[in-house]
Amino acid sequence: MFHSVIEARLRLAVAAVVPTANLTVVQVRPATESRFGEFQSNSLMSIARSLGINPRQLAADIVARLELGDICAPVEIAGPGFLNFRLLPAALVGLVTDALAGQHLFFEPTARSKSIVIDFSSPNVAKPMHVGHIRSTGIGDALQRLWRLLGHRVVTDNHIGDWGTQFGKLLVGWKTLLDRVALEADPIAEMERLYREVNTRCDADPLCLDVARRELVLLQAGDPENLSIWQEMIRLSQVQFDTIYGRLGVRFDVVLGESFYNSELAGVVGSLLSAGVARESEGAVAVFSDGKLAPKEDPFLIHKEGEWVDIPALIRKSDGGFNYMTTDLATLVHRLKTWNPDEIIYVVDDRQSAHFKSLFLVFERWQPEAANGVILRHIGFGKILGDDGKPFKTRSGDTVKLGDLLNEAEERTLKVVAEKRPDLSLSEQKEIARVVGIGAVKWQDLLPNRQSDYVFSWDKMLALQGNTAPYLQYQYTRASKVVRDAGDRDADQGVVLTEAAELALVRHLMNFGFTLQAAAEECRPNYLCNYLYELASHFSRFYEACPVLKVEEPARSSRIGLCELAARVLKLGLNTLGIEVTDRM
RNA sequence: GCGCGGGUAGCUCAAUUGGAUAGAGCGUCGGUCUCCGAAGCCGAAGGUUGUGGGUUCAAUUCCCGCCCCGCGCACCA
Known part of the structure; x- marks a missing residue:
């Protein structure tokens, strides 16, 4: 493509004139207006500035070294030092001719293929997918398609919410309130009903909450009955996911829910403790600030009532249960071990940005070498609002399925x-x-x-x-x-x-x-x-x-x-x- | 309180991350089908980019102050 040819040759010319220049800042881009030609470069002005020399003189010296006669008209130096590139008519015709012959479609695959894990969508078991899942799913899917088109190796992973405290209440509901006919007709709606009913009961009745906790503990301990109910809930949910993803044309390479990492969590906490990254606090295990960041930058500190106080990341609750920080760390380790990616992209709501900041920092402190070899990116997004400027809901105020x-x-x-x-x-x-x-x-x-x-x-x-x-x-x-x-x-x-x-x-x-x-x-x-x-x-x-x-x-x-x-x-x-x-x- | 986003035309949003005269759509007004699909195309009006400073050849973009809006701030994820 002409863009990369021009950029490469411009870099050669810059290197010849200014051997010390950082060539990555030398960039060519499509011209902002057609009267400037097809491409332009604004980079020489900033180079001249950092060198303290006249930008137009620098541009003239570089243009004199620039060999583009085969594709461009003589390069124009405009204004304070813009370079304007005009393609020869024959070059443009040639490009189109090649495209029609099937040689390209106006893009080229990357010269440096990366491997990338993309984590997106992440719906919850036993709940309907709703309008809030559009963004993660749509953006994540678009990104994976983009990266693949450019020749990168992509693994898409749907980190389903298939574990957690809500299953205590769901189990109580399943065992005491389940309507088999309703479940047959619309499993998600029935499970949602079960959760809601038990939830309201528990709000009023502490005894109910106790029962739910007990069911959860049983599940976590591997009780066969609870385990099989839980698996049935996952299976029914997966049917819903498959239907929705089928309609959206979205597919995943792997679907590893939170529960997949259960057996790793205790080890993660143990490792963080022995590495000195985490410590016990009020019966829980948590990661505190190491004081290496300025308080304002430090996600483990917060300003309250005139002073900076700790706001540690919890990795084990005082009741022995684990948090999503722990699961996310185990997930990270698993992904590195399994795919050794150059980059991991999390397409998750912006409201969780603080969590990801903490997650990435904890990981850096825990496994500095591994963290050094991978780029971790939280790709956040905003909310979907209704006409009234408030979060998008149905007329009756429910979330939109x-x-x-x-x-x-x-x-x-x-x-x-x-x-x-x-x-x-x-x-x-x-x-x-x-x-x-x-x-x-x-x-x-x-x-x-x-x-x-x-x-x-x-x-x-x-x-x-x-x-x-x-x-x-x-x-x-x-x-x-x-x-x-x-x-x-x-x-x-x-x-x-x-x-x-x-x-x-x-x-x-x-x-x-x-x-x-x-x-x-x-x-x-x-x-x-x-x-x-x-x-x-x-x-x-x-x-x-x-x-x-x-x-x-x-x-x-x-x-x-x-x-x-x-x-x-x-x-x-x-x-x-x-x-x-x-x-x- | 502290942090993170955001504030651009009447409305909804862009602006390729510091570039050349800040762009679209909707809405408003006007033009355009005997002609390959008018679900289209053309034109007009509409702006002190929240605000006050600063940095420089150049600021919607970077820095500082202030004003609004949203979100987050240990044992949910």
Whole structure:
């Protein structure tokens, strides 16, 4: 790709002129405006600054050493020291020709493949998946697709909540209140009912709480009856997970729930104690501040009533039970041992950022060498809000179940499809409604910057105009329709790029790879969303301005080719976000 | 109180992490189908980027103060 060629050669030139320069800061990026050419570099100005020399003079010296005559017009030095790169028309034509010949699709796999574990979704056993799971699931799935597309080795791991204190109450409910018929009809709803009923009883009756605790202890001790009930609850929940993930097109390489690590937890605590990282406190075992960080940076300290006091991370409760910190440490160790990854990515709600900060620090203190060899990243995200600016709920104030949400998305879309396309059969309409409805939910979720909250709106996500999944999917159908109607393209006619709309489309296609890489590295799927929306707009303008099937050769074949490439990039890009396309809608 | 996010057009959000004249969508107003799919396209209006300083060729972005909003702050995850 031209981007990496230009960047590599620019680095060579910089190294020749300034041998001491840090070459990683030398970066080339797509030009912000077409009048600046195809690519630009702003890096020389900061290098000049750190060297205390005139940036334009430095730029002139470097440009004199720069060998790009085979692909670029003479490099322009603009303003205080920008470099502007304009591709030769033949280079652009060559790039498109190669793409049409199947040699690339405007991106290239990484030269340095990493292995990455991605932890996302993490639903709980015996509870319905709800709207809160969209974000982790959608963002996590998009990220794993992105990293894989670029040639990295990815392991996706669904860390299911299949262990914990809630099972005491669930067991009591199962043994005393279970309605077999209801369980048969809707197992999740029945288990949810059991939990709620026991929970309210326990709030009023301490005796009930005691019973629940006893059931939990029995479960943890391996009591056969409780164990088999627990396994049945997991099995029933897994059916729900599989249904939802099937509809979302999400799959995991491994599903290792919290319970998988039970046998490791005592060892983790023992190891942390003997390493001197943890100590006993008020009957519990906890990790305290080691005083090496400034109080403000230290997650194990908190400012209260005028002084800094300890807020240790608990790894064993005073009753002997373990916390999720302990489980997360055991999980981390297991992942390192099993996959030896370069990076582990946790796609979890931003509200848990303090937990991950603590987790990573505890691990560093516990196993410094291992921690040194892996990058641990908490990829957080904001909440989904309703129209009222408060967390998104149903009218009656309940959490919105994910299955219901997907149903509604499909139903609402079906109404639109039935109205717009009465000529299609019902089954075709339903298939379109499925693809568009699910796509709309995902797009709305992936489009905003992940760390900010966003407002959930049926009307906005299903709107047929504007920055929505239906708009992109529609542009895809237009492009692919032309390609279908065109029959075989005459490759011998060559690629001709004369119209402004053609050039704008090609320039944008060319930036696909740059965008994929940025989106993956920053773990920001919205970069790809923005890119694809712009691509769809560029295509639409091109389609409006340039007749395809009705124009003389060689423009005809050339433009069919552009439609084909736009369609392929749109489809691949959307698929990388976990969104499907249809040929008709 | 302390920490972490956030505050950008009437509304909902971007801004490739310090770049060139801060961009989209919705809404408003206007134009555009005898012509490859109008679920489209074109145009107009709309901004002191919460606020006050600072750093520099350049600040929505980095630093400091202040004002609002959300979230978190040992034995739930």
